[in-house]
Amino acid sequence: MAFYQAGDSRVHRLNPVTKLVFALVLIIAAFAINVVWWPAVLWLVLLPAVAASGVFRPFMSRTLRYFIPFIALIFLAQGLFYPEGGPVLFHLGPLSVKVNGLLFAAQTALRLLVLIDAFLFLLLTTHPGLLMSALTERGMPPNISYVVSATLQIIPTFRARAQGILQAQRARGLDTGGGGPIRRTRSLVPLVAPLVLGSLTDVEERAVAMEARAFGAPGRRTSLAEIPDSAAQKAARWLMWAFAAATLVANALGVVS
Amino acid sequence: MISTAVTGRRIPPWTYTVLGTAVILATYLYLLIDRPSSLAEGGQGSSAALIALGGYLVGSVLVVAGATAKLPPSTVAMMPVAIAINVVIGQLVNVLGLPLFLDSIGTVIVGVLAGSAAGAATGTLANIIWGLTISPASLPFAVAAAAIGALAGLFARAGAFRRLWTALPAGLLTGVVAGMISAPIAAFVFGGAGASAGRTALNATFQAFGNSLLGATTLSGLISDPLDKLVSFGIAFVILAALPARFRERSPFVRKYAVFGRRKAVLEAGGS
Numbered sequence: 001m002a003f004y005q006a007g008d009s010r011v012h013r014l015n016p017v018t019k020l021v022f023a024l025v026l027i028i029a030a031f032a033i034n035v036v037w038w039p040a041v042l043w044l045v046l047l048p049a050v051a052a053s054g055v056f057r058p059f060m061s062r063t064l065r066y067f068i069p070f071i072a073l074i075f076l077a078q079g080l081f082y083p084e085g086g087p088v089l090f091h092l093g094p095l096s097v098k099v100n101g102l103l104f105a106a107q108t109a110l111r112l113l114v115l116i117d118a119f120l121f122l123l124l125t126t127h128p129g130l131l132m133s134a135l136t137e138r139g140m141p142p143n144i145s146y147v148v149s150a151t152l153q154i155i156p157t158f159r160a161r162a163q164g165i166l167q168a169q170r171a172r173g174l175d176t177g178g179g180g181p182i183r184r185t186r187s188l189v190p191l192v193a194p195l196v197l198g199s200l201t202d203v204e205e206r207a208v209a210m211e212a213r214a215f216g217a218p219g220r221r222t223s224l225a226e227i228p229d230s231a232a233q234k235a236a237r238w239l240m241w242a243f244a245a246a247t248l249v250a251n252a253l254g255v256v257s
Numbered sequence: 258m259i260s261t262a263v264t265g266r267r268i269p270p271w272t273y274t275v276l277g278t279a280v281i282l283a284t285y286l287y288l289l290i291d292r293p294s295s296l297a298e299g300g301q302g303s304s305a306a307l308i309a310l311g312g313y314l315v316g317s318v319l320v321v322a323g324a325t326a327k328l329p330p331s332t333v334a335m336m337p338v339a340i341a342i343n344v345v346i347g348q349l350v351n352v353l354g355l356p357l358f359l360d361s362i363g364t365v366i367v368g369v370l371a372g373s374a375a376g377a378a379t380g381t382l383a384n385i386i387w388g389l390t391i392s393p394a395s396l397p398f399a400v401a402a403a404a405i406g407a408l409a410g411l412f413a414r415a416g417a418f419r420r421l422w423t424a425l426p427a428g429l430l431t432g433v434v435a436g437m438i439s440a441p442i443a444a445f446v447f448g449g450a451g452a453s454a455g456r457t458a459l460n461a462t463f464q465a466f467g468n469s470l471l472g473a474t475t476l477s478g479l480i481s482d483p484l485d486k487l488v489s490f491g492i493a494f495v496i497l498a499a500l501p502a503r504f505r506e507r508s509p510f511v512r513k514y515a516v517f518g519r520r521k522a523v524l525e526a527g528g529s
Contacts, residue, residue: 027310028307048495068453070450075452076461077461081461082464083472090358108447112394112448115394119392119393141322141326143333144321146337147336147340147382148482150340151337151344152389152390154337155386188349192495193499195291196342197499199342199501200366200496203335209355210330212331215330215333216329251384
């Protein structure tokens, strides 16, 4: 379900925070510099890191799955219907293809490529639980870490429960196949009601168990597993933040546009 | 750094929430009033996407930091279940081929049972989980999810969840806000091309009628979001009504603001 691909490459062993900073800095840089081809350069920076972590194939297949429809849609929408003026490239019947529309579509598509692929790289090489522990070590409230980790564990059991209910109701003659939207909505009720009510009433027990284990107690916890970090990674994070700050300054001063 | 320590804190958590909300509203108003041009033409106007992403991110982080600081364990225990409800129903609706998302029912339930702060935190975290497991493209829209949870809490506090005919308009209004607040992200970050072909076609149609990029995404948001949230609020109302009263009335928020109305004692106690 999640994106994580188990592996033992050097990228996998990096501190999750380093990879998170890498992803955030790439995204800031992609959106800060207003040059159409600039995000493509950042994407090419990302590729060797992906190749080094051994997740190149899932990375490319997911990228293609997200981007082929998106690129088609944005070039159709903005190439033909770009709302602002500007030189017209050629006419297609009543529609006109504008240069600015195509430039805008290219820039948006490339920026989004960096936005999604930077996160994809982080998620493919980092277990979500490890990312949460690393962030909690750095002062994120343990509440957030609990909610994210617990949800990732609950969803599979939840889905199994939903499947079980679906099969039970079908066995009793519930038709979940054809019909119009109203009939399909009505068929949702006998599925959703037992699922939701059952799992919400389970919450009580869990809350009692958490309270008994001092969940809401104040103070900072120590961590069972230390997440390895190195001086080199720390320096690298500072350098990356400095780079992001530089692109933001360049944007504010209008140096590159 | 943020910690859950209640003692010795100099800044109360609600200041983070207020500050975060102010940042989000300021970002939206700036993008709305300044109407930055969408293309790289120099000047500060060209950084609309950066401002939309940055302002919403900073605002959501502040809201979540303030909201999660003092949540009781019973609310925290409810949040993973609510998020799982969002994800599983959202995907089920997808499989059944309905023209709605319905991916915020759990967020609404937490907002009603535990208040605005818990609702906003649930919405944001649900969005992050959706990004971690299904599609990273949903992450920039976290702020709309937070708004849905926060508004569900506010409407519940005002008593909108006592009857179905007040819960449904509340959903409609929430959808209007959600559609408007996510419009700058859809316009400047995604260039008007949503995940679905239908939404993109809607945007392109509005652009063809002479709307700006932000205008077009706002209008298509106003067409699809209110209906979706109306149905979501309706379903959440039905689920909440079906929950045992013992479970609902357990939350201090529900009792304090009489979210489901005042309950009469079943037995008349003699002499009181």
